[in-house]
């Protein structure tokens with residue numbers, strides 16, 4: 239580990255999971271490990287140990303020596319692995335989320351079908367992440383458009399976009415700043431204020447959204463109703479709208 243990266247260490251050390259270590263021992267005995275690899279997915283560590291010993295593959299294995307520098311146990315992640323974890327956690331979870339690397343409907347379908355075959359009423363979650371490069375995910379625009387409804391039919395009842403607001407803010411500020419540098423206050427009126435009015439966006443009159451009412455209320459409480467600095471009092475600019 240000291241001479242390379244953590245990832246590099248896995249390769250250099252020949253690090254493997256317990257199922258893979260047993261599969262290697264089975265192969266060395268000329269046996270096909272496919273059934274073991276399938277069955278072990280549903281087993282606890284104690285159950286795996288016993289099943290391996292029953293097959294004559296009581297391999298030496300130390301879960302602790304391969305822990306990461308932060309102390310995490312290593313796993314070999316896969317959709318199948320997540321399905322088993324989801325089923326195991328189902329009795330303790332309202333909603334279960336498998337984080338994915340790309341928005342792939344086939345993968346979500348496999349996850350949902352297998353989890354819900356075992357736990358029919360399990361609610362599922364999905365991250366429609368802005369970290370995906372959606373345009374390189376192999377989806378057509380029509381598939382992107384129906385994606386959330388396709389997921390909903392599979393039982394993904396809590397779908398979220400982690401950072402949609404962050405990206406909206408960044409894009410709109412970027413576009414506005416460029417126009418403001420050329421057109422000044424006209425850019426604000428044309429790009430923002432008129433659009434807020436046309437679209438009936440409540441922040442057109444923003445005082446109540448920025449906490450003015452509660453600040454006024456507090457000022458009036460401490461001054462016995464005599465506060466002279468009420469933001470929403472006479473002359474408030476909101477009356478111009």
Ligand SMILES: O=CC(=O)O
Nearest residue numbers: 365367368369400
């Ligand atoms: O961090 C969150 C995300 O990338 O979705």
